[in-house]
Amino acid sequence: MIEQTLPRLRFAAAEAGAPRAAFAGDVEALWLEVGFGGGEHALAQAAANPAAGLIACEVFENGICSLLSRLVPQGGEATAPLPGNLRLWDADARDLMQLLPDGCLDRLFLLFPDPWPKTRHAKRRFVHPAALAGVARVLRPGGEWRIASDDPTYQGWVAEVLADQVLFDVKPPDTQRPAGWPPTRYEAKALAAGRRPLYWSLCRTGREEAI
Ligand SMILES: C[S@@+](CC[C@H](N)C(=O)[O-])C[C@H]1O[C@@H](n2cnc3c(N)ncnc32)[C@H](O)[C@@H]1O
Numbered sequence: 680m681i682e683q684t685l686p687r688l689r690f691a692a693a694e695a696g697a698p699r700a701a702f703a704g705d706v707e708a709l710w711l712e713v714g715f716g717g718g719e720h721a722l723a724q725a726a727a728n729p730a731a732g733l734i735a736c737e738v739f740e741n742g743i744c745s746l747l748s749r750l751v752p753q754g755g756e757a758t759a760p761l762p763g764n765l766r767l768w769d770a771d772a773r774d775l776m777q778l779l780p781d782g783c784l785d786r787l788f789l790l791f792p793d794p795w796p797k798t799r800h801a802k803r804r805f806v807h808p809a810a811l812a813g814v815a816r817v818l819r820p821g822g823e824w825r826i827a828s829d830d831p832t833y834q835g836w837v838a839e840v841l842a843d844q845v846l847f848d849v850k851p852p853d854t855q856r857p858a859g860w861p862p863t864r865y866e867a868k869a870l871a872a873g874r875r876p877l878y879w880s881l882c883r884t885g886r887e888e889a890i
Contacts (some may be wrong), residue, residue: 680756690768701732727859731786736769775880782822819883825860849881
């Protein structure tokens with residue numbers, strides 16, 4: 680899978696300057712998923728939204744293999760048809776985001792990110808005051824940033840970080856997964872363990888950071 684199928688889907692750094700051109704056909708929207716895990720959500724979104732081009736990012740090889748094995752039957756690694764609206768970035772999503780043009784994304788998914796619950800690790804959290812401007816740069820005004828978390832520390836952190844910024848309009852999070860938001864493996868684990876996920880849908884305002 681990694682040797683034969685991943686190269687067929689890999690989004691190359693050289694394509695980042697004109698990301699829509701990386702898809703087989705025309706795409707009406709460009710979406711990015713950070714940390715797709717086993718790929719359940721990325722595959723469901725790509726199947727349900729053929730007009731959207733999705734770049735799905737994951738650093739964990741087992742996760743990448745999991746997504747690929749759902750797409751391709753054994754023996755079809757090099758030849759089985761692949762969705763034309765899905766590309767994979769098998770490295771740190773933040774490195775890709777730095778290469779993307781301003782305002783190129785219509786939607787960004789961050790579903791059940793690693794919570795890094797210890798205070799001394801807070802800098803590693805994807806949602807971070809120092810990282811918001813980088814997300815805002817690549818999301819077009821009116822674009823949507825979906826965030827889900829089941830971790831109470833991270834939930835509180837997200838609320839705190841989002842309370843003090845002007846880059847995104849923030850409504851109170853949903854306590855039930857909204858329509859059009861396919862489930863993920865981590866969500867299933869969280870629900871089975873009795874944890875209560877929160878689901879945020881942020882809208883990029885078009886404003887820049889407060890002076
Ligand atoms: C807790 S898991 C959640 C996976 C999936 N979203 C789900 O809900 O089942 C977080 C995933 O994000 C990946 N990840 C963390 N930071 C990342 C980054 N900067 N770029 C790409 N993937 C990342 C991890 O490897 C891990 O698989």
